[in-house]
Amino acid sequence: MEDDFELIYGSGNIYRDFGRPNAGLLQARAIVAARIIGILDERKLTTREAERLTGVSHSEFSRIRNAQLRRFTLDRMITILGKLDEDVEVDVTFKPRHALQQEVHA
Numbered sequence: 505m506e507d508d509f510e511l512i513y514g515s516g517n518i519y520r521d522f523g524r525p526n527a528g529l530l531q532a533r534a535i536v537a538a539r540i541i542g543i544l545d546e547r548k549l550t551t552r553e554a555e556r557l558t559g560v561s562h563s564e565f566s567r568i569r570n571a572q573l574r575r576f577t578l579d580r581m582i583t584i585l586g587k588l589d590e591d592v593e594v595d596v597t598f599k600p601r602h603a604l605q606q607e608v609h610a
Contacts, residue, residue, distance in 0.1 A: 560584055
């Protein structure tokens with residue numbers, strides 16, 4: 505049987521690949537949220553325990569766990585990481601958009 509699949513390489517940012525506006529910001533928030541979730545899992549913290557530890561509402565941790573990130577700014581999530589005793593270093597790369605589009609379609 506022959507497969508009718510075409511292999512397409514992504515840009516490394518799924519939001520960009522699907523044409524979402526502010527793709528870089530959306531990916532950055534997703535990466536920070538994943539780290540918050542990872543810390544909660546590593547420490548076996550419930551959202552209530554995380555609230556007691558950080559002062560951040562358990563409902564906010566619940567939203568992060570469920571990837572409901574619309575209400576969160578990137579700086580708010582970095583602040584939450586700080587309250588979980590994590591240092592954050594940010595490295596930003598700038599590229600012209602037209603160069604990215606050419607790479608994705610190449």
